[in-house]
Amino acid sequence: MEIAGEDSFRIRSYRNGATAVEGYPERVEEILRDAEKKVTDIPGIGKGLAAVLAEIVDHGSCERRDHLLEKYPPTALEFLKIQGLGPKGIALIFEHYRISTMDELERLAREQKLRVLPRMGAKLEEKVLKSIAQYRQRAGRFMLNYAESAARELIEYLSAEGGIEKITPAGSLRRGRETVGDLDLLVTGPGAGMALERFIKYPKVEQVLGHGENKASATVGREAFQVDVRALPRESYGAALQYFTGSKDHNVALRTRAVRMGFKLSEYGLFRMEDDARVAGETEEGVYETLGLRWIPPELRENIGEIEWAAEGRLPELVELRQIRGDLHMHTTETDGRASLEEMAEAARGRGYQYIAITDHSKALAMANGLDEKRVVAFARQVREINRRGLGIHIFSGLECDILRDGAMDLAHDALAELDLVIGSVHSHMNLEAAEMTDRLLRALECPHLRVLGHPTGRLLLHRDPFPFDFERIVHEAVKRGVWLEINASPERLDLSANLIRSAKARGARFTISTDAHHPKHLESMHYGVITARRGSLSPADIQNTLPLEQFTGALRRKAAG
């Protein structure tokens, strides 16, 4: 719609509507079917979008979309990812050349055919070519752990010089998004300007993209991770932190509120409209407070209703890392882990946990030397013995049991009955049709010994999409049967995602957060899981492994008792 030059406010409404539907705990399909409910009760959905939604539910598309797809190739949206090209530029290119692929765009730029168009020139062609190369190289996003360690190293490097009061990563990293596009680093203090100088001399800098008085941009490392460092005066640090943390949608909503209250909010501060006086900006808390809001944790700043919650004092109490009492998914050298049970236990004890579950693979994962019934029974006995001796931390005997193609568990029920905690996971045949996958998971949930559904969607970030199934139905059944949903904290998975967590919570689901560690070091990934749970608005009470040992043991037994 942007490329077609449609009304910008209508475009915004569509975009808002899409986010609203995505984050809404109920399925649009169900709301439409239910005569009691109205789809227009979703904030951001009015009469027009309600009709569009009905169309989409009916036949998978809508007239406007079909029409646009006749006029423009579907790849047009990819062109928006090329720096220097916006909707207007792309429209202009389409008017003059019939192209539909990135290769064709590249050819136009190389053959100097863009510069003949109005308001385009040689510099733009160069920029486009460079950007296409980057687009191909990295598809633009990095996993959270990559961004986090890049930020940590850089902060350490920049802090070494002195004269720096604060240095904070903002943007999607601060919000804890599962993948990060680039890094915004905010610096204040008398040495902030010098920090920019120092940044462009950072040994890992590959290419300096820009360097001014207040901001320096560069790509870091061979992967071309873009980092922007901004030097800020102390009085606007909080406003800048707020602004650059985003999300964009959150900021738009916040500014709207500011305007309504007679203020103007920018990255420089919060100003009173009537006399331009600065009323807040040194701290983030001050900005929110002046707008009549509690401080909103960055993980919630996605315009999912958090501003209303903050205004009404009903922000959820979000789970914190220190509230996690144990890790319920990890592997040892018995299968594909790299450390022994004792080593894993020792590392967990070092983290202050009260308990862990050792959950090696089952025999279907032959490659990993998965456990068969006999080894499972022996393992359960061994764990009982270990706990009698005492390791300074309680061990639960567990298993990550494969859910076979037909939904049967990989091991016989009487063997599973010996264990304290059985996780059921899909590791194979992930390309089934949604209906078949749903049946498979439903059957798995029938197993009376199943306690946790492991990495429920099977996604691998930047690698493999979630496999399709009827999520609501599976959640419904899991809740009914007392099966907990895993939030797999491995930064490659973060499965469930924040959106699915919210949707599942609204249906009464209970969760575990576990690392799926294959090495003692991987236990540190717990905080990615906690961040993801926070993005899903979860409180400690939603998460089983925040329970102290005794209560957790009790919760485990309740399923066993029926």
Added chain:
DNA sequence: GCCGTTTTCGGCCCGACTGTTTTCAGTCG
């Protein structure tokens, strides 16, 4: 296309940078 404690019509978030430029549209964050 959405929305309403000024409003069912007339608004809808803000500012910097760049080169397409000689006064500003388009892009970016």
